[in-house]
Amino acid sequence: MPRTAATTWEARDDRKFSVSALLDRYAGLALATPALAIMVLLMLYPLLYAVWLSFVRWTPSDSTFIGLENYERLFQDRIFWLGLGNTLFYTVWNVVLGTAASIGIALLMNRPTFLARILRLMVFLPVIVSSAVAAMAWIWMFDTEFGLVNQVLKLTGLVQQGVPWLNSPHVTKWSIVIVNIWLGTGLSSMLILAALQGVPQDLHEAAVIDGANRWHRLWFIVLPYIRPTLLVVLTLKLIGSFKTFDQIFIMTGGGPLYSSETVLIYLYRQGFEYFDFGFAGAVGVVFFVLVSVLSVGQAMLLRGGSK
Amino acid sequence: MKSTTKYLLATGLALLVASPALAQQTEISIWTRMSEEQNKPLFDAFEAANPDIDLVVEYIPGGKNHINKLIAAVAAGTAPDMTVLDVVATEAFARLKALKPLDEIIAGNPNLSLDLFPQGPLQTGVFAETHYAIPFGGDASAVAYNKAMFREVGLDPDNPPKTWAEFVDAAKKLTVDRDGDGKPDVYGMLFVPSIPSLTTFMWLPYFWMSGGEFNDRKAMEFTFNSEAGVKALTYLMDLHLKEGVVPPSAIGAAANNDNQLEFLQGRVAMNFDGPGIIARAARDVPDFELGIMRHPTPSADVPSVSFAGGDNLAIMDKIPEEKLPAAVRVLEWLSSVEAQRIWFETSARLPVRKELLDDPFYEERPNSKVYLESFLNAHEPPQTSHYVEVQQYLRDAFEQVAFGMASPQDALNEAKTRGDALVRRTQLP
Numbered sequence: 001m002p003r004t005a006a007t008t009w010e011a012r013d014d015r016k017f018s019v020s021a022l023l024d025r026y027a028g029l030a031l032a033t034p035a036l037a038i039m040v041l042l043m044l045y046p047l048l049y050a051v052w053l054s055f056v057r058w059t060p061s062d063s064t065f066i067g068l069e070n071y072e073r074l075f076q077d078r079i080f081w082l083g084l085g086n087t088l089f090y091t092v093w094n095v096v097l098g099t100a101a102s103i104g105i106a107l108l109m110n111r112p113t114f115l116a117r118i119l120r121l122m123v124f125l126p127v128i129v130s131s132a133v134a135a136m137a138w139i140w141m142f143d144t145e146f147g148l149v150n151q152v153l154k155l156t157g158l159v160q161q162g163v164p165w166l167n168s169p170h171v172t173k174w175s176i177v178i179v180n181i182w183l184g185t186g187l188s189s190m191l192i193l194a195a196l197q198g199v200p201q202d203l204h205e206a207a208v209i210d211g212a213n214r215w216h217r218l219w220f221i222v223l224p225y226i227r228p229t230l231l232v233v234l235t236l237k238l239i240g241s242f243k244t245f246d247q248i249f250i251m252t253g254g255g256p257l258y259s260s261e262t263v264l265i266y267l268y269r270q271g272f273e274y275f276d277f278g279f280a281g282a283v284g285v286v287f288f289v290l291v292s293v294l295s296v297g298q299a300m301l302l303r304g305g306s307k
Numbered sequence: 308m309k310s311t312t313k314y315l316l317a318t319g320l321a322l323l324v325a326s327p328a329l330a331q332q333t334e335i336s337i338w339t340r341m342s343e344e345q346n347k348p349l350f351d352a353f354e355a356a357n358p359d360i361d362l363v364v365e366y367i368p369g370g371k372n373h374i375n376k377l378i379a380a381v382a383a384g385t386a387p388d389m390t391v392l393d394v395v396a397t398e399a400f401a402r403l404k405a406l407k408p409l410d411e412i413i414a415g416n417p418n419l420s421l422d423l424f425p426q427g428p429l430q431t432g433v434f435a436e437t438h439y440a441i442p443f444g445g446d447a448s449a450v451a452y453n454k455a456m457f458r459e460v461g462l463d464p465d466n467p468p469k470t471w472a473e474f475v476d477a478a479k480k481l482t483v484d485r486d487g488d489g490k491p492d493v494y495g496m497l498f499v500p501s502i503p504s505l506t507t508f509m510w511l512p513y514f515w516m517s518g519g520e521f522n523d524r525k526a527m528e529f530t531f532n533s534e535a536g537v538k539a540l541t542y543l544m545d546l547h548l549k550e551g552v553v554p555p556s557a558i559g560a561a562a563n564n565d566n567q568l569e570f571l572q573g574r575v576a577m578n579f580d581g582p583g584i585i586a587r588a589a590r591d592v593p594d595f596e597l598g599i600m601r602h603p604t605p606s607a608d609v610p611s612v613s614f615a616g617g618d619n620l621a622i623m624d625k626i627p628e629e630k631l632p633a634a635v636r637v638l639e640w641l642s643s644v645e646a647q648r649i650w651f652e653t654s655a656r657l658p659v660r661k662e663l664l665d666d667p668f669y670e671e672r673p674n675s676k677v678y679l680e681s682f683l684n685a686h687e688p689p690q691t692s693h694y695v696e697v698q699q700y701l702r703d704a705f706e707q708v709a710f711g712m713a714s715p716q717d718a719l720n721e722a723k724t725r726g727d728a729l730v731r732r733t734q735l736p
Contacts, residue, residue: 060381061404061624144556145490146574161490167559169710255501256559257706272375274696275399277382 047288053281063278070282080283082258083266086173087242090262093177094184094241099233102185106192107218120193127186135250138179142166142251166252169259176248176260183247184240188233195229196222235298242291263287333633336363336387340373340618341444345586345655346391352649353640360633363387381405381623388626389634391443391618394431395504395688395695400621401434402692402735407622409438409638418639427615427687428659434692440619441642444656446581447682448512448614450603454596456481456493456576467600471542474603478552481576495552497566497575498543500705501559503698505566508614509579510701511686512602513539515612521689522726524736529697529726532719538605540715544708558709571595581616582678586654599677601684615685617656651675657682692735693726700725 054070056063074080105123109116126134141148142165150162165175199222207217223230245264248254254261254269263283271280339346343366350364365387367373374396380386381403392400400406409432413419421429424442432440454464460480468474478495485492499505514521519535522528547553554575570578571592578584579602588595601611620641622634640646647658651668657679658664664683669676691697704718713721730736 058382059403060384145554164555164559167556169559172559252559253502255706257703257710257712269699272378273371273699275378275403 050281050284050288053278054285056278056281058277058281066278070279071286073279074282074286079258079261080263080266083254083261083263086258086260087262087264089173090176090180090244090248091238091241094180094244095234095237097177098181098184098188098237098241099230101181102188102192102233103230105185105189106196109189109193110196120190123189124186126183127190129183131183131247132250134183135179135247138175138247139166139251142175167256169257172252172256172260176251179247179251180241180244184237188237191229191233192226195226199225231298231301235295238294238298239291242294263290332359332361333630334361334363335389335630335633335637336365337389337391337637338365338367338373338377338387339391340367340369340393341391341655342366342368345583345653348653349641349646349649352646353637356645357636357640360636362637384625386623386625388630389620389622389637392440392621394428394446394615394617394619397432397440397619397621398434398690398692399695401437401439405624406439407624407626409441409622412635412638413438413441416635416639418643419635423642423661424659425661425664425683427685428617428619430687430690431615431617432619432621440621441638442659443618443620443641444650445615445659445682446583446617446656447678447685448508448579448581448602448616449677449681450577450600451570451580451584452577452598452600453570453573454598456573457598459483464596464598467598468603469600470607471603471605475546475550475552478546478577479550482552491551493573494554494575495577496546497557497569497578498546498553499557499566500544500547500709501557501702503695503702506702506705507698508616510539510543510705511614511689512612513542515686516602516604516609522691522736524690527727527730527734527736529691529723529730531701532716532723536719537715540705540708540719544705544715547709558706582657582675583655585674585678589654597674599674601677601681610684611681613681613685615682615687617659692733693729696729697722697726 053063055065055067057066057069105119109120109123142150144150144162144164144167147162147165149165150159153159153163164171166172203221203225204217207221212220243264244262245268248260248262249265249268252260254265264287267280267283267287270276270283337350346364346366350362354360354362367376374393377386377390377392377400381400386405397406409419413421419441421438425445428442428445429438432438432442450467452464452467457464457467457477460483462477462480468477474496481493481495482491483493484490498509511521514531514535517535517538519533519539520530523530547555547558554569566578567580567584567587569575570580570584571588585597585599588597602613604611620638622631622638626634642659644660644662647660647663648666650656650658651666654675657675658666664679669679688694689697700722701719704713704715704722707713707718707721708715712718
């Protein structure tokens with residue numbers, strides 16, 4: 001008697017080698033393989049290559065193994081530590097001020113008014129502007145003599161002389177913080193706005209009946225309710241701030257006097273200006289470790305938050 | 308039907324006839340840091356004269372962009388066959404063994420004889436006593452000035468300042484408070500102490516005119532912290548700090564500040580610049596009254612010195628052997644008198660063939676003539692493997708002085724210490 005398809009399948013099921021079982025077992029892997037291959041090619045390979053670079057004195061034809069020499073030089077370089085300090089400075093202020101501003105703006109936008117809708121548009125606008133274009137615009141606006149910012153400040157009588165926004169080692173850091181917050185607030189305030197709109201109205205009403213004022217409602221109802229979203233925003237801001245490069249590079253190139261130097265600008269200079277790719281590899285590896293530690297810390301914080 | 312057959316036959320025959328020529332056409336990829344507007348006329352003329360070579364040009368305007376892309380390509384093994392290369396970057400690429408040594412090619416080739424080129428530009432292509440590049444386009448620094456603004460303040464635009472003292476006096480007169488708010492609206496001069504390449508480019512002529520030597524290759528040390536270095540740095544920084552004739556925002560200016568634009572917009576009356584300003588002024592502000600003067604000198608008896616910049620032509624080391632003959636022809640043609648004459652049209656660079664340096668072209672164009680005179684009296688860029696790094700150290704020195712954090716001598720001493728440490732570590736002068 002000829003075997004039908006059904007009997008074949010059954011027979012295979014009996015032997016526990018059916019196609020469906022195979023598919024069940026390996027389908028996930030098969031589907032993930034293209035993405036994994038791309039990740040290995042575009043992320044893992046460059047990462048391993050950077051690690052290798054960090055142990056050599058690089059030339060295109062005959063790189064020489066030099067052990068930990070690049071790392072020794074790196075940790076002895078005052079400008080690297082300056083860059084790291086600035087990177088942490090930007091990260092802290094961008095996370096603290098940026099998140100506070102995002103919450104404030106999201107609360108303003110969370111109203112059924114025409115002005116709130118206009119505000120949404122205005123706040124989101126920087127998100128769709130290229131950071132390079134934004135940086136160029138801010139260079140003009142921050143110009144000491146002719147910039148819009150100083151003109152407005154002078155007209156309103158807040159300052160008599162132009163503030164050297166990008167021309168003073170003391171002021172430039174804060175100018176960068178302002179631009180970073182301007183660029184990053186749009187997305188985070190939209191995320192927070194979405195979370196705010198999920199806060200049940202009856203909680204507010206119950207709190208009002210219990211005599212809670214606006215501040216109480218914000219502190220005891222709204223913020224705890226949107227905590228998971230806030231943690232996501234914090235994580236995005238933390239990682240994003242740490243790897244900020246383009247706008248600072250365009251606006252100041254790390255100056256004046258390294259006051260806005262970051263680890264990534266330092267890395268760029270070593271690799272693409274001094275052609276010292278081995279040393280730049282060492283900077284990259286140290287930076288990778290730092291970002292990894294931060295990411296893991298954030299992940300643990302998130303897990304704690306969700307519990 | 309018959310006519311269709313004829314067309315098909317004709318097309319087939321044409322393809323048969325053309326195919327050997329097409330098959331023999333060699334493709335040479337070449338990158339340049341100049342814009343299409345500046346370089347295309349030369350490359351087009353090359354292709355017209357050499358139909359068997361297909362020049363695939365990639366324009367990467369902005370010196371830094373070009374170098375970044377080229378070094379990335381060298382690292383990845385995807386470099387072009389040839390490149391136009393900033394004279395100050397040539398040694399670094401030669402040091403990385405990314406360029407093909409040309410001595411053997413030059414030795415047997417009268418079209419590339421070293422006697423055809425001025426010595427200064429030629430030296431910029433030499434590393435470890437080997438020629439890695441030949442001159443392609445010359446560049447020299449001078450002082451561009453706004454003739455209308457000169458007249459406005461009673462200065463004679465046809466008789467610009469010649470000494471450092473006269474230059475300061477002129478810059479003071481040109482610094483004008485137009486709206487009466489007690490602050491200048493127009494400044495006399497633009498000197499930028501915050502952009503490594505630009506700062507060094509501006510400072511070096513004044514350093515050389517003070518009698519300075521940048522480094523001592525044999526002793527493996529930098530010597531720019533000499534009395535001459537301090538004198539030149541002090542003179543230029545005094546324009547900012549003492550005389551107030553430079554816009555304050557020049558200190559700490561970002562690398563992409565468009566100094567030419569500030570000059571052409573009339574925010575400053577004078578600016579250190581290369582010959583490219585002639586074409587840009589003519590294109591962007593046609594009625595701009597541009598004057599060019601040579602760098603002022605410390606005293607009347609000291610000759611004016613300029614910075615010999617510009618570009619070299621090089622063949623990349625990894626070029627396939629079969630393409631080498633075509634690449635050599637590109638070298639020959641682009642450095643020929645015929646090609647170099649095209650610089651007269653574009654004004655982007657100065658020709659680097661000796662025969663063209665006294666061409667009648669210059670008699671009709673006084674601004675170009677000043678650049679030519681500057682070029683002929685120019686000092687070649689410092690010969691060091693660490694020019695880019697030392698530019699950064701010098702930039703730091705200028706900023707330290709600008710922000711009152713160090714005296715000129717201390718700031719230059721620190722830059723020298725950092726440079727010497729680099730020389731010791733790499734064992735390259």
